[in-house]
Amino acid sequence: MADLKQSVQYIKGVGPNRAAAFNSIGINTVEDLLTHFPREYEERSKRKKIAELQNGEEATITARVVAEVSVNRIRKNMTILKTIVEDDTGRCTVTWFNQVYIKQNIKRGETYHFFGKFSNNFGRIEVNTPVFDKVGQEKNTGKMMPVYSSTYQLSQTAIRQAVENALKTVKGDLPETIPEYLLQEYQLMDRMMALSQIHFPHSKEEQLRARKRLVFEEFFLLQLALLELKNQNEQVQGIAFDKNIKMSDVINQLPFKLTKAQLRVLEEIDNDMESNKNMNRLLQGDVGSGKTVVAIVAAYKAVKSGYQVAVMAPTAILATQHLEEFQKMLQPFGINCRLLLGATKPKEKQEILEQLENGEIDVIIGTHSLISENVTFAKLGLAITDEQHRFGVKQRATISSKGQNPDVLVMTATPIPRTLALIVYGDLDISIIDELPPNRKKIETYAVTKRMEERVNGFIRQNIAEGRQVYVVCPLVEEKEGEEDEGKAELKSVKEWTEKYQHEVFPEYRVACVYGKMKPKEKDSIMEQFKNGEIDILVSTTVIEVGVNVPNASIMVVENAERFGLSQLHQLRGRVGRGQYQSYCILKYNSKCSDVARERMKTMQETNDGFVIAEKDLELRGTGEFFGTKQHGLPEFKIANIFVDMPMLKSVQSVAQKIEAEDPGLQSEKNGLLRKAVDEKLKQQISL
Ligand code: ADP
Ligand code: MG
Numbered sequence: 001m002a003d004l005k006q007s008v009q010y011i012k013g014v015g016p017n018r019a020a021a022f023n024s025i026g027i028n029t030v031e032d033l034l035t036h037f038p039r040e041y042e043e044r045s046k047r048k049k050i051a052e053l054q055n056g057e058e059a060t061i062t063a064r065v066v067a068e069v070s071v072n073r074i075r076k077n078m079t080i081l082k083t084i085v086e087d088d089t090g091r092c093t094v095t096w097f098n099q100v101y102i103k104q105n106i107k108r109g110e111t112y113h114f115f116g117k118f119s120n121n122f123g124r125i126e127v128n129t130p131v132f133d134k135v136g137q138e139k140n141t142g143k144m145m146p147v148y149s150s151t152y153q154l155s156q157t158a159i160r161q162a163v164e165n166a167l168k169t170v171k172g173d174l175p176e177t178i179p180e181y182l183l184q185e186y187q188l189m190d191r192m193m194a195l196s197q198i199h200f201p202h203s204k205e206e207q208l209r210a211r212k213r214l215v216f217e218e219f220f221l222l223q224l225a226l227l228e229l230k231n232q233n234e235q236v237q238g239i240a241f242d243k244n245i246k247m248s249d250v251i252n253q254l255p256f257k258l259t260k261a262q263l264r265v266l267e268e269i270d271n272d273m274e275s276n277k278n279m280n281r282l283l284q285g286d287v288g289s290g291k292t293v294v295a296i297v298a299a300y301k302a303v304k305s306g307y308q309v310a311v312m313a314p315t316a317i318l319a320t321q322h323l324e325e326f327q328k329m330l331q332p333f334g335i336n337c338r339l340l341l342g343a344t345k346p347k348e349k350q351e352i353l354e355q356l357e358n359g360e361i362d363v364i365i366g367t368h369s370l371i372s373e374n375v376t377f378a379k380l381g382l383a384i385t386d387e388q389h390r391f392g393v394k395q396r397a398t399i400s401s402k403g404q405n406p407d408v409l410v411m412t413a414t415p416i417p418r419t420l421a422l423i424v425y426g427d428l429d430i431s432i433i434d435e436l437p438p439n440r441k442k443i444e445t446y447a448v449t450k451r452m453e454e455r456v457n458g459f460i461r462q463n464i465a466e467g468r469q470v471y472v473v474c475p476l477v478e479e480k481e482g483e484e485d486e487g488k489a490e491l492k493s494v495k496e497w498t499e500k501y502q503h504e505v506f507p508e509y510r511v512a513c514v515y516g517k518m519k520p521k522e523k524d525s526i527m528e529q530f531k532n533g534e535i536d537i538l539v540s541t542t543v544i545e546v547g548v549n550v551p552n553a554s555i556m557v558v559e560n561a562e563r564f565g566l567s568q569l570h571q572l573r574g575r576v577g578r579g580q581y582q583s584y585c586i587l588k589y590n591s592k593c594s595d596v597a598r599e600r601m602k603t604m605q606e607t608n609d610g611f612v613i614a615e616k617d618l619e620l621r622g623t624g625e626f627f628g629t630k631q632h633g634l635p636e637f638k639i640a641n642i643f644v645d646m647p648m649l650k651s652v653q654s655v656a657q658k659i660e661a662e663d664p665g666l667q668s669e670k671n672g673l674l675r676k677a678v679d680e681k682l683k684q685q686i687s688l
Helices: 016-024 030-034 156-170 180-185 191-199 204-235 247-251 260-274 291-304 316-333 346-357 393-400 418-424 450-465 486-505 520-531 566-573 595-606 610-622 646-662 669-686
Strands: 040-043 058-065 070-075 078-086 091-097 111-121 124-128 131-134 144-147 280-285 308-312 337-340 363-366 380-386 407-412 429-433 444-448 469-473 511-514 537-540 553-558 584-588
Touching: 016 156, 030 156, 091 111, 144 156, 156 191, 191 204, 204 418, 204 646, 204 669, 247 260, 247 291, 247 316, 260 280, 260 291, 260 407, 260 429, 280 291, 291 308, 291 316, 291 380, 291 407, 308 316, 316 337, 316 363, 316 520, 337 346, 380 393, 393 407, 418 646, 444 450, 444 595, 450 469, 450 553, 450 584, 486 511, 486 537, 511 520, 553 566, 566 584, 566 595, 566 610, 584 595, 595 610
Parallel strands: 091 124, 280 407, 280 429, 308 363, 308 380, 337 363, 380 407, 444 584, 469 537, 469 553, 511 537, 553 584
Antiparallel strands: 040 144, 058 078, 058 111, 070 078, 078 091, 111 124, 111 131
């Protein structure tokens, strides 16, 4: 069996230098190289007759050389080689620059294929520096050529060569991952064929069939692995929290009545907590649907049953806000809640760490700092993460490993369609809060262009005069990739907008800004001032996009809204409308934006329903609009595109579920290959 884990250096023609270049772009093993899929293809298969060539057309012609190659040295460092070729329809002048060796390779009277970009000026047909092959020795013309992402140290030719050799090396003993019966049923290419056709396709059709097989494989193995993980979790002996501790005791003390949806998910959580099975539950609910209070009630149950609770939030601002709410509702029950942030002073941190270890602290709320190694618990029973799509499976596992199989509750504010939830959170059970607390006013949303600026500013002025506050979110200044780091770009953008709002537009009001790289203390102090109404207009980028709670803020202005994704806009809008005031979201967009961006504006104006927006988001992204998958916390795929390949994902999921149901644990012989591949996947991606 071919050893795919061998170093790339093992491939013929790859020496230490080239191997180092491959390593520098993350290609270490033979497998890495084989799964370094082409970024695109150069279409060299289009064949044309000379007389048919359009100006600017890329094509391959087959033509006989009818003149000796002339070599003209026109100055130092510049030699021009020219010849004339013809087919039965016409003639074409071919030119090369400085490639003197070509004189040896192109012989008068012989026929070659030439691929290049042709010009046709009123019948005068020419091509510069074409790629060519002698007829009968086709190598670089007449087919689809893979184009790889690379670095300057690695030419396309070098990569193609290495891939070709790697394919030769593994040919005949490449391990298959999908059993024959499934290949048959879903008409999939075998793995070897798919790998060779994805790199060097014989035709567009073959390339698409290869891609189909590889996308299937990528989705399928991940989905199976997640289902498997879920099965494994269900076997784990967990904590059975005390049945005599009633959630209703704390629910009855809340300042408001819980919604039906909140009560329903609490019942699901309560059942999980009381059973001796491990809870691994995802709590999905739109911004403002009241997830925090659900977490608070669950924490109450855990603490009163004799356990500690950890609550992990994505930002310090949110953690601080959670602490306030937890304290407000749990202190009356004698529950001790504390905050641990990266910025917590060493002395205080020391004290907190000690009290966590000896059990004096019941609920600890914090950021990533909670998963750092030196945090140990006396008796961690419930781990809650408020994800906003930022923690992965691994981090969830790290926090759980700090207790003896604590129950895990994952909260997310981005409603995602079921299909996506299954591949992002396939290892979890799902609870959904699909109802907002009563008397929430619908946030009125307006998409406006530059022409409306004056009116918008007037509207803002009027609202501030009535005592309200305003958020302004601006996009990052677009920098050429790699030129400046995100932090700098962000700062520049925020500073410019703040300047504009303070000095040009609203000199009479108090304008301030927050940004990601700001010192936490400074950030907290500004947020505090905004909360206390000492700041009228707060400018930021999306770095603090998560659900900050300032009920008095009633307007969300998004600058260059066309640059934001739908889910992101929806998240931003969720920052207003948290109090009793009618709230507004004003999306300022560039009138020259794309149709898809316009469609996003329209969707935002039409609906406030997060699930509807999530579906629409997927649909629009499927049309080729990408905002990166990071924000969604989606797994990174090598070939699949979760948006474009959504129909495939759906069918793969039903296959995976069917197989797991028929053959739990993939124990049967016919699924032996899958068993191995899934184990491998679990090892790579999921376990620690
Ligand atoms: P989420 O975290 O889901 O975005 P929060 O938990 O921050 O939402 O809740 C938003 C606001 O609504 C908070 O001020 C919270 O106290 C309040 N709230 C939550 N549930 C209810 C309810 N059932 N009735 C009235 N207000 C509620
Ligand atoms: Mg929240």
